[in-house]
Amino acid sequence: MKNTGLILAIVFQLTQLLLVVLAAPLLTGWVNQCKAWLQNRSGAGVLQPYRALNKLFHKDAVIADNASWLFRITPYIVFGCMWLAAAIIPIIAVDLPFSRAADVIALVGVFALARMFIALAAMDVGTSFGSMGARREMLVSFLAEPALLMVLFTASLISQSTQLTHIVETFAHHQFILYPSLAFANIAFVMVLLAENARIPVDNPSTHLELTMIHEAMILEYSARHLALIEWASSLKLFAYIGIGIALFLPQGIIEAGNWAGLPVAIALLFGKLVLLGAGLALLEAMTAKVRIFRVPEFLGTAFLLAVLGLLIHFLLGT
C-alpha cells in the first residue's frame, strides 16, 4: 500500500516535470502575444517560442575560440537548475517527492546557482558586452534576492514552515483568512518577478538595444542549441516564478499527490490562472516604461521595504 502511494507520487512528479517543461514556452508565447495585441501589432502567435526553439536546435553551434569548458557547460546547468526549480514548486500537486528536496531558501539558492553560472559564462569569452551584462545582472539580483527571501519568510511565518508544500496546504486547504501581510508580500513579489525575469521596468526582453540590455547582453555569444537551452531556461524561470506566485497567493485548486480525479481540474485551473496572470504581466509591462539602470536599485529597494513591511504587519496584526 505504501509502495503504491510512492509510485503514484512519482508518477505525479513526472507529470508535473513534463507539463512544466512543455508548457513553459507556451506561457512565454502567450505573454508576447498579449504584448503584441496591446501594442496594436498582430503578433507572431503563441506557438512562436516553439518554432524558435526548433530552429535553434537544428543549427550548428558557433563558439568563440577562447571560450572555456565553463561556456559550453553553462546552458545545461542553467536549464537543469530551472527545471529542478520548477519540479520543486507545487504547481499541480503538493507533497511531490521532489518537494522534500528543498525548501524555499534552497529554491532561491537554485536560482542563484543558475545566475552565477550564466554571469561567469558571460565574462568567460571576454567581450565587453558580456561582462557589462554580467555586472548589471549581479547588481539587479543582489538587490532582488533579499526582497524575494523576505516575501518567502512572510509566507513561512504565517504557515510556520519553509516548505512550499506546507505553505500551500496552509493557505489552500484551511479556513479562508485575509492576511494583510500577504498583500504587501504580493506587491513585492511582483516587483521581484519583473526584475528577475528581465521584464520591462528593469530590462527589456525583446530588444537588443546595447545601452539598456542586461539579460540579452549576457547571452549574446551563444548560438544554436546553447541559445535554445538558455531561452528555454528563461521560459522555465518565468513559469517557475509565476508558479511560486500562484503557490503563495492563489493556491486554490492545487491538489494532493495521488488524486487522479482532481488532476484534470487542477491542470485546467492552472492553465486558467496562467492565462490570466500572463495577460496581467503583459498589461503591466505595456503600462510601465523602462527605468534607467540607476533607478533600478530604487525600484528593488522599494520591493525590499514592502516585503519588510509585510513582515512587520504580520507581527503587529498576527492572525
Place this chain on the structure above:
Amino acid sequence: MQIPLILQFVNLLASILLLVVFAMLAQRRILSLINLFAWQGGILALSTFVVAYSTRQHHLYYSAGLTLVLKVLLLPWLLHRLIRKLQIRQEVETLINIPTTMLVGIGLVIFSFNLAAPIAELAQGITRGLIGIALASVLLSLLMMMTRRKAITQVVAFLSLENSLFFAATSATQGMPLVVEFGIALDVLVATFIFGIFFFQIRETFDSLDISHMEKLKDD
C-alpha cells in the same frame, strides 16, 4: 484567536492605507501624489463604512460619506485645479533622496509599532492592533512634510496626516462625536482654500513655491 472576517477586512484596509502612505513617500510626480491622496481618502471612507457596519454606529456612516465627498472628490479636485492654475508640472523635490527617506520610514514604522503595542494592550476594541498602523501613518506623513521642498507637496502631506489621525480615531475609539468630525472636516476644507491663496501669494512674492526662499532675508 480567530477574528471575524469583517475585521480581517478592516485590518487589510489599514495595511493598504499604510502602503498608500509609503507610496506617497516614494512618489516623484505631483499629479500622482494627488491621485494617491484621493485613493487614501477612498480607503479611509471604505474602512469607516466597514467599522460603522460592524459596530452598528450610525453616525460613522455620515462620517464615511463626508470622507468620500470631501477627501476623494472635493479636495483632490481643488488640488488639481490649483496645480493647473499654478502650472506646476515638474517632479517633487526632496531634501533627502527617496531611498533614504524610505529607510527612515521603515524605522518609523518599527518605532510606532513598538510604541503602540503597550497602548493596544490597554484598549478594549477588537481593532486595537490598528493603533500602531495609524500612528505609523501619522509619523510617515510628518516625515513627508519635513522632507519635501515645495509648499504644495507639504500641503498634501498635511492632508494625509489628517487622514491618518481620522483613521486612528475611527479604528481605536470607534469614532469621535459627529459634531467634532464635522468641525474637523470643515477646518480641513477651509485650510485647503487658505493654502491655495497662500500658494499664489508665495509665488507672487518669491517667484517660486520653494519654501527655502522664505529663509532668506529680503536684502540678501
